[in-house]
Amino acid sequence: MNRQEIESRARGVVAAALDHPLDRVTLDASLIDDLGAESIDFLDIAFRLETEFGIEIPEDEVWKGAFDGVPDDADAIAARLAQLARERPGFAWDRLGPRPSRRELPRLITVRTVVDYLERRLAPESAPA
Amino acid sequence: MTEGRRVVVTGVGAVAPGVPGAVGAERLWRNLLTGTSAVAPISRFDASGFPTRIAAEVRGLEEAAAALPADFTARSRIARMAALALGEALAVSRLPEDEATRLETGVVLAAGMGTYGHTEVFAPAGRAWAGGAFDAVRFASDLWPTLEPLAADRQSPGSLAARLARLHGMKGPVQAVMTACSAGTQAIGDAFLWIREGRADAVLAGGADSEIYPMGLASFCLLGALSTRNAEPERASRPFDASRDGFVLGEGAAFLVLEERARALARGAPILAEVAGFGSACDAYRVTDPHPDGDGAVLAMKKALADAGIEPSDVGWVNAHGTSTRANDRIEAAALARVFGARLPRLPVSSTKSMIGHLTVAAGAVEAVAAVLALRDGVLHPTINQETPDPECPLDTVPEGARRVALEAAISNSFAFGGQTACLAFRRAVA
């Protein structure tokens, strides 16, 4: 499955789960801030992705790409965010405030996080043993 | 005449995990004071396929329930537990059995889910999916003969409330309430208001629940709400501890006999404590996420204290909702800080769930029993498994074991999926 198809189907899943028209579900939309997701919606989206793509997704694995490896330390979080901001200019970074806590990091989860994850998961060499 | 009516507790009864023979509020209380965990591997069905395989089960129920009338033994586990706990509370209270008393005595029951048998639902469900579609006619024709007796009856907690009232000939108001995990507290609160406002002179109020069956366990596993510390069952329920990872299912029932104080005093009833106030509110925020600042919890606690005429500084113990989930405990601690301010670190806060797990719909009822007996005895039960303090829960959780105190007032919190919050305020009984 190529990235374009993954993206199209993933956006459809997110749009259905969060009840938005497809054009609001852009790659850099934050699931929490822009699309109104709450904690159960992450469970719901993961379940829907499993059904849509015929895969099993271990707990929380989809979302980890957004902020994996960020230690629980204000300076380290700020430094990591600055780096991410250079990598992902399309995301509205200013909404996070100057020194976000680790608990705010799920706000970094975007539709792109989902598509990136799926692309890794569906690549032939990473098929589960 | 409703002016100045006060409400006292004259009896308590419990069917709880860890109690030999299933029934016994006093034995439960001793277990709680000694910090005894009732959590163990699930024994009633093969739980090997679930990520969580531990729970706090009631043992010996069927033997204890053998003496109940047939319409209880045939009905459901919840019905049997409710009838036994109610019977114990009634016996402790020595409530008179005359017609005049029964006319003015009501029943409030917290109950709701969990009344279908596993086979009833899943034998037809397993056969009804055909060719990628649900065959409703097939399902119906399979369901109907699979049903165990009294299906419509079992489906309604209202029928159980009515049966409990009939069992003891009570003719006062009868109600079933179901606000999920806050329902036990809500039921006692409703009963308290009935008596204070003159709708009844006595009420048997409590709750009964068991979610320890395959679909119940599955539904909480799916939400990721349960601890998976399967290798160490007794250490799995650790409310407010930094390493908590979810709640542990318990099951059981608890009932209180509430009575108008003047009547209870006049008949020389045992007075265990006073129910002084009640607060019910709602986050109205999200379906499962609690309000980040604990707005609903704060509202319920403040309303209960104001209703009781108790200052926060007079509260000597909090029986917390304290589920051992990441979110509940953090937000409950934040809400407690908003209500009790700078005094919070010196206010003892215990979670009964650390020992008997989460009795879901019945949790508030069994925790009210704990609050009442703490006030009677002047002793607080601990919160067990306090090993790593969580900086976000800066509480005195009574980690060292039972603590003797001069206790004048206590509150008990219960919060639900859905945002319903409820709080009861109790006072020590004074003759």
Next chain:
Amino acid sequence: MKPRRRVAITGVGLVTPLGRGLPAVAAAFGRGESAAAPATLFDASGFASALAAEVRDFDPRPSFRAPKALKLCDRRTQLAVAAASDAVADARLDGTLAPEELGVILGTSGSDLGAPELSRAVDGAGGAAAKDVPLFARKVLSGLSPLWLLVHLPNMTGAHVAIQAGARGPNDTVMTGWAAGLQAVGEGAAAVARGDAEAVLAGGTDSAIHPFAFAGFQQAGWLGGDGFVPGEGAVVLVLEEWERARRRGARVRGEVVGWSSGVVDGDADLERLARRAGAGEAGSAPRRFAGKGSAAAAGRLFAAHGPFDLALGLAAADTPCCVAAARGPWGESAVVSVRTAPSLPEGAA
């Protein structure tokens, strides 16, 4: 008992098999219409009777401020949110209360459990799904939506109504069988009377048109007999503190006089409950039980039926005091008595 503060009924929302809104429903009831027809919500052809009284052409979406919540709402919750939204609009209540001044107390009964979803989750397991628990676990944990419990928990109805209406006041879910909705009205009136809330959205909601309900009815011998037609619907009243309602110029449709509940075995018990509900307080004024014949017209609305009859009583202009009574098969009963508009003092209507 007599309320400490007076309780006005300032709004009514009805989403029922006879129509939506009090004027339409009362008119259909007056014309003697019957909503009974073969069920369309599921294929009921395998049962002794497939008749049901359904709410037709129902679109819940406009009643949800945040439609994302719809995926968590079963039929009875959708009906309740719609009826509550209609009641708030009918009372012109929006913006007149702080969130903590508004309560939600609803009656309901067991859910439909989402049989098709459960069946899909255990797809192919056949009878083994019931016998082999590890197999069941594997199937359900991977095949069932994690939201399943949240859709079927009965208190979610009150949660969704509170979220959509922004109500942080007292929130209770009553499940006393067929008496639940009327008890919720009584508890709501009590909350307003004691000052626990300035207004409460109170009533009942139910939808008994699903396989589990029909199977239970058939087992009990009710289905197909004695005019028993399962129905569905939601009825929500706005109960509001009297002086506040007057001050803001609200249209007062009635006043709650009293309420009671208990186990009823015969007419003497019911009369006792009616007396406790203050039905005698209108003195020698004529009173009547509201909604006579409503089950034949609208089907059985179960938890919503008592409030449905109460609403019909409010629409009847010829009786100063109405008594709504609900009595279920296990004796669970509730009574609420209201003074209707023609008899209200001070020209409140």
